[in-house]
Amino acid sequence: MSRSSPVLQFEVKGFHLRDLASYSPKDRSTVVEKVSKIEKRTFPSNEVFDFITELKKKNTNMILAVNDGDAMELAGYLVYLRTKRLALLHKICVVEQKREKGIAKAMIHSLRLHLEKGACQSIQLWVDENRKSARALYASCDFEQIDRCLDYYGPGRTGLKMQLNIE
Numbered sequence: 001m002s003r004s005s006p007v008l009q010f011e012v013k014g015f016h017l018r019d020l021a022s023y024s025p026k027d028r029s030t031v032v033e034k035v036s037k038i039e040k041r042t043f044p045s046n047e048v049f050d051f052i053t054e055l056k057k058k059n060t061n062m063i064l065a066v067n068d069g070d071a072m073e074l075a076g077y078l079v080y081l082r083t084k085r086l087a088l089l090h091k092i093c094v095v096e097q098k099r100e101k102g103i104a105k106a107m108i109h110s111l112r113l114h115l116e117k118g119a120c121q122s123i124q125l126w127v128d129e130n131r132k133s134a135r136a137l138y139a140s141c142d143f144e145q146i147d148r149c150l151d152y153y154g155p156g157r158t159g160l161k162m163q164l165n166i167e
């Protein structure tokens with residue numbers, strides 16, 4: 001695992017966290033394909049993340065929640081971009097059958113622990129005002145709303161900008 005990998009702590013029975021960089025190159029591309037499929041099943045087409053392009057960018061990283069018995073069986077993923085003082089949480093998703101077990105919260109907690117060790121001061125993200133479960137997740141992780149933008153995700157779809165201070 002690279003020195004810049006997140007602290008992979010996890011307390012949800014049956015699952016553990018891995019950094020994408022911890023997979024072999026061959027397994028990494030299989031994992032990215034699987035993540036892309038989950039992404040397409042979960043999000044509307046205009047919100048689907050282009051993992052192949054984005055993960056090539058410097059400072060973009062992915063935390064994966066996987067089954068204890070099979071690291072290729074994915075339960076969830078979190079993608080973030082890190083700059084010196086700020087981390088942008090681009091995407092977080094848990095497969096439908098594995099939701100409400102604490103997996104997403106554990107991934108955010110892991111990211112936070114990792115960032116606390118450096119000079120990073122906050123995590124920011126945008127969320128659709130109508131995504132109730134995502135908003136419940138961010139509230140339970142102590143994110144606070146810092147901005148609101150009408151039509152951010154398209155006509156009639158308001159975006160909320162949220163921030164978690166990690167100092």
Ligand SMILES: CC(C)(COP(=O)(O)OP(=O)(O)OC[C@H]1O[C@@H](n2cnc3c(N)ncnc32)[C@H](O)[C@@H]1OP(=O)(O)O)[C@@H](O)C(=O)NCCC(=O)NCCS
Binds near residue numbers: 099103132
């Ligand atoms: C949002 C999402 C990632 C949450 O994942 P999850 O693993 O089910 O979340 P957790 O089990 O870690 O729950 C964390 C907190 O959010 C709350 N929560 C999660 N889903 C909820 C729901 N549907 N209704 C109410 N509260 C909910 C939990 O009760 C928990 O609160 P607590 O810590 O106070 O007990 C998941 O629902 C998902 O993948 N949704 C589709 C994709 C999406 O919307 N992603 C976010 C935008 S990029």
